Amino acid sequence: MTQDYQLNHLDELEAESMFVLREVAAQFERPAILFSGGKDSIVVTHLAAKAFAPARIPMPLVHIDTGHNFPETLEFRDALADQLGVQLVVGSVQATIDAGRVREETGAQASRNRLQTTTLLDTIEEGKYDACIGGARRDEEKARAKERFFSHRDDFGQWDPKQQRPELWNLFNGNHMPGEHFRVFPLNNWTELDIWNYITREQIALPSLYFAHDRNCVVRNGVILAHSEHLPHREDETPETMRVRFRTLGDLTITGAIESDADTLEKITAEVAATRITERGGRVDDKRSETSMEDRKKEGYF
Amino acid sequence: MSTTNQNSLLRFTTAGSVDDGKSTLIGRLLFDSKSIFEDQLEAVESSSRKKGLENMDLSLLTDGLRAEREQGITIDVAYRYFATPRRKFIIADTPGHVQYTRNMVTGASTADLALILIDARHGLVEQTHRHSFIASLLGIKHLVVCVNKMDLVDFNEDAYHTITSAYRNFSVRLNIPDIKFIPMSALLGDNVVENSANMPWYEGGTLLSHLEEIHVGSDRNLQDCRFPIQYVIRPQTDEDRDFRGYAGRVASGVFKVGDKVVALPSGMQSRIKEIFIGSDPVDRAFPPQSVTMTLESDIDLSRGDMLVRENNQPRSLQEIDAQLCWMGEERLKPAVRYIVRHGTTEVKSTIREVLYKVDINTLHRNEDDKQIGMNDIARVRLRIASPLLTDDYRRNRTTGSFILIDPGTNLTVAAGFIN
Ligand SMILES: Nc1nc2c(ncn2[C@@H]2O[C@H](COP(=O)(O)OP(=O)(O)OP(=O)(O)O)[C@@H](O)[C@H]2O)c(=O)[nH]1
Ligand SMILES: [Mg+2]
Numbered sequence: 001m002t003q004d005y006q007l008n009h010l011d012e013l014e015a016e017s018m019f020v021l022r023e024v025a026a027q028f029e030r031p032a033i034l035f036s037g038g039k040d041s042i043v044v045t046h047l048a049a050k051a052f053a054p055a056r057i058p059m060p061l062v063h064i065d066t067g068h069n070f071p072e073t074l075e076f077r078d079a080l081a082d083q084l085g086v087q088l089v090v091g092s093v094q095a096t097i098d099a100g101r102v103r104e105e106t107g108a109q110a111s112r113n114r115l116q117t118t119t120l121l122d123t124i125e126e127g128k129y130d131a132c133i134g135g136a137r138r139d140e141e142k143a144r145a146k147e148r149f150f151s152h153r154d155d156f157g158q159w160d161p162k163q164q165r166p167e168l169w170n171l172f173n174g175n176h177m178p179g180e181h182f183r184v185f186p187l188n189n190w191t192e193l194d195i196w197n198y199i200t201r202e203q204i205a206l207p208s209l210y211f212a213h214d215r216n217c218v219v220r221n222g223v224i225l226a227h228s229e230h231l232p233h234r235e236d237e238t239p240e241t242m243r244v245r246f247r248t249l250g251d252l253t254i255t256g257a258i259e260s261d262a263d264t265l266e267k268i269t270a271e272v273a274a275t276r277i278t279e280r281g282g283r284v285d286d287k288r289s290e291t292s293m294e295d296r297k298k299e300g301y302f
Numbered sequence: 303m304s305t306t307n308q309n310s311l312l313r314f315t316t317a318g319s320v321d322d323g324k325s326t327l328i329g330r331l332l333f334d335s336k337s338i339f340e341d342q343l344e345a346v347e348s349s350s351r352k353k354g355l356e357n358m359d360l361s362l363l364t365d366g367l368r369a370e371r372e373q374g375i376t377i378d379v380a381y382r383y384f385a386t387p388r389r390k391f392i393i394a395d396t397p398g399h400v401q402y403t404r405n406m407v408t409g410a411s412t413a414d415l416a417l418i419l420i421d422a423r424h425g426l427v428e429q430t431h432r433h434s435f436i437a438s439l440l441g442i443k444h445l446v447v448c449v450n451k452m453d454l455v456d457f458n459e460d461a462y463h464t465i466t467s468a469y470r471n472f473s474v475r476l477n478i479p480d481i482k483f484i485p486m487s488a489l490l491g492d493n494v495v496e497n498s499a500n501m502p503w504y505e506g507g508t509l510l511s512h513l514e515e516i517h518v519g520s521d522r523n524l525q526d527c528r529f530p531i532q533y534v535i536r537p538q539t540d541e542d543r544d545f546r547g548y549a550g551r552v553a554s555g556v557f558k559v560g561d562k563v564v565a566l567p568s569g570m571q572s573r574i575k576e577i578f579i580g581s582d583p584v585d586r587a588f589p590p591q592s593v594t595m596t597l598e599s600d601i602d603l604s605r606g607d608m609l610v611r612e613n614n615q616p617r618s619l620q621e622i623d624a625q626l627c628w629m630g631e632e633r634l635k636p637a638v639r640y641i642v643r644h645g646t647t648e649v650k651s652t653i654r655e656v657l658y659k660v661d662i663n664t665l666h667r668n669e670d671d672k673q674i675g676m677n678d679i680a681r682v683r684l685r686i687a688s689p690l691l692t693d694d695y696r697r698n699r700t701t702g703s704f705i706l707i708d709p710g711t712n713l714t715v716a717a718g719f720i721n
Contacts, residue, residue: 005524005556005588009311009390018592019551022533026605026646050580051592054545055537138381142366145380148408161367162377166404166629168411168717170551171643171705175712189392191383278339290349291368 010198017186018051019170020149021133024184025058027174028131034302035061037073038249039206040135040187043195046204047186049084060087062127064120066112067094068230068253076207091123111253117301121157124181131174131182134302139191140279143294147185155179157300192279196272200265212245212263223256247279312518313392315410317437318419319429320398323450325376327419327488328395329360334495335510337384338363364395377402379409388514398429403677404629407436407717414518415444422455425465426472432662435679438476439625439719441696444516445481446509453487457500475665484509522589523698527555528616529609530645535594547578547594548603553700557595558586563609565601566691567618572597606647608691616691616701622684623721630708630715634674640715642686644704650687657681695719
């Protein structure tokens with residue numbers, strides 16, 4: 001591989017992401033990793049461990065807990081923070097609701113997805129974080145395809161996609177006024193398939209939800225959702241046991257599962273390579289309108 | 303797998319004037335190469351229907367922002383990823399509108415190849431010139447000039463040749479060794495992925511086959527060893543009490559364990575003791591790897607310093623001669639102390655002198671008008687508060703490039719190319 005000083009594609013992506021992570025540590029005073037418990041933020045955390053080895057990752061993991069997370073996600077999160085010896089900061093959407101900062105959505109479409117933004121921005125302000133590293137990728141969604149590596153947010157946490165700073169070569173300009181912050185996306189150039197190939201190569205541990213398992217599910221508008229106490233119940237739905245796995249992990253009220261038998265990394269990678277639907281195709285939150293991701297991102301969403 | 307050899311990744315950008323069909327071409331390329339997922343396709347079909355269009359508007363695949371979809375133009379660069387059995391591609395689809403030139407520069411700065419689109423009805427316009435010149439300034443060595451909308455000129459061969467010869471005349475003054483021309487219709491797909499039945503007079507291949515086959519000589523410089531220190535790793539735990547690692551990305555050259563190195567600017571000498579990628583020791587490092595090095599002796603090094611070889615050192619300059627591509631909405635002001643970000647250093651500067659401005663249509667030097675505003679390209683002399691470790695941009699993109707930041711607004715106002 002390195003005979004002729006050529007890097008393979010995954011090595012090149014890894015080198016770029018490590019560069020971005022180190023640039024954050026060098027340019028900002030209080031950076032943080034936004035950790036969702038999903039595969040992308042797990043890969044970011046793995047890359048950070050590599051970027052700063054043998055030292056510990058010099059920034060906390062910040063998790064915004066909607067209160068509707070899969071228990072597997074939370075267990076995994078705690079174990080990972082423990083193993084890496086990094087600080088874990090949890091912002092609670094429930095606490096934001098209890099404090100009267102936001103009002104819970106009601107009805108059959110209810111979700112805490114959008115409410116997270118307030119909790120996220122409150123948590124950023126409280127922690128005085130000046131750079132928040134996310135696991136978003138440009139290939140996920142058409143508004144995300146427009147992201148810079150260093151993405152500026154004003155002092156209300158808002159993104160202005162029409163006024164993004166130019167970003168030349170690998171020269172990242174993180175200069176900002178007090179109160180403003182940056183979102184940083186080290187995985188910008190990775191595709192879903194790159195992520196799976198890398199997880200397989202590096203043998204990165206993942207929550208069991210990503211692997212095929214039997215689960216009680218309901219099918220709603222063609223989306224397979226995990227049956228749970230948090231999913232607003234509908235009379236006409238009867239949960240049934242299905243063999244499923246998740247392609248992305250978000251709130252359990254909005255994250256669609258797919259029927260699958262893929263229970264190893266190799267099988268998952270093969271399945272991802274053959275699929276004809278994007279991973280966010282199963283996300284109810286993206287289906288609310290044509291520009292729902294852009295609208296949420298402008299407000300300060302992940 | 304066997305045909306995807308070392309050239310497996312190609313990064314390319316679109317360029318050209320507003321409405322010349324860049325986004326439509328990228329949509330067509332993705333669509334005809336079957337690189338669009340079903341749900342994306344459904345979304346574009348339903349948006350096209352909502353706009354009252356009969357056919358699918360392929361530009362909606364990259365024009366993802368609300369304002370772009372409403373106005374029917376591209377505002378900011380969109381990145382798309384696709385692969386054929388022969389190659390992987392990263393596409394930057396950039397805006398043609400002059401107001402958003404800075405976003406075109408952003409997308410083009412990491413590209414190996416640029417597609418320059420020209421509307422067959424209009425021929426070369428100012429943005430064609432500007433984008434071509436910017437591509438040349440950035441050191442892009444391969445261009446594909448796509449003469450688009452051939453369907454609107456009856457697929458006429460003469461119309462095509464008029465444009466190709468005009469472009470050839472213009473491009474002799476550019477520094478781009480490889481220029482290829484293809485007549486096409488992005489809207490209908492002629493010569494994009496499929497050969498055109500409408501232009502039997504054209505004997506070259508399609509755009510996709512050209513992109514799959516082109517050999518892009520690597521930009522990487524393996525001769526001049528340059529390792530800018532990005533971050534110093536000091537674990538300060540019991541096991542690693544004395545560990546002092548220098549983290550960074552190799553800008554150029556090959557570093558091996560045991561090599562004698564010089565630290566700049568101090569001039570102190572040492573040898574490389576270890577090189578790591580993460581926790582894994584390796585015996586050498588080359589661009590664009592991100593590694594951590596330790597040295598035999600304890601010398602004081604910090605972010606902004608550089609490890610090099612004794613007999614091959616960058617120039618340490620406090621007066622810099624550079625081309626600037628101005629992107630700020632406010633004009634260049636001689637009194638402002640712009641911040642220079644160069645590699646891993648940030649330092650104040652003043653622009654001592656504007657030598658000339660480039661007339662974008664003729665590429666002639668204009669020495670009379672030295673007011674520099676948005677989208678101007680100029681040659682300047684900068685005075686830097688403390689010396690920078692530089693090479694020519696042509697020789698080394700990392701040590702030869704910089705950006706200027708306005709200290710009042712924190713905005714990136716210019717891209718700089720060191721001569
Ligand atoms: N007839 C015809 N129309 C085309 C062709 N290519 C693009 N168009 C149309 O030209 C218009 C502009 O196309 P876009 O793809 O948005 O142009 P663009 O170069 O991306 O524009 P900006 O990104 O705003 O600079 C649209 O209405 C397209 O349908 C072509 O080959 N033939
Ligand atoms: Mg466009």
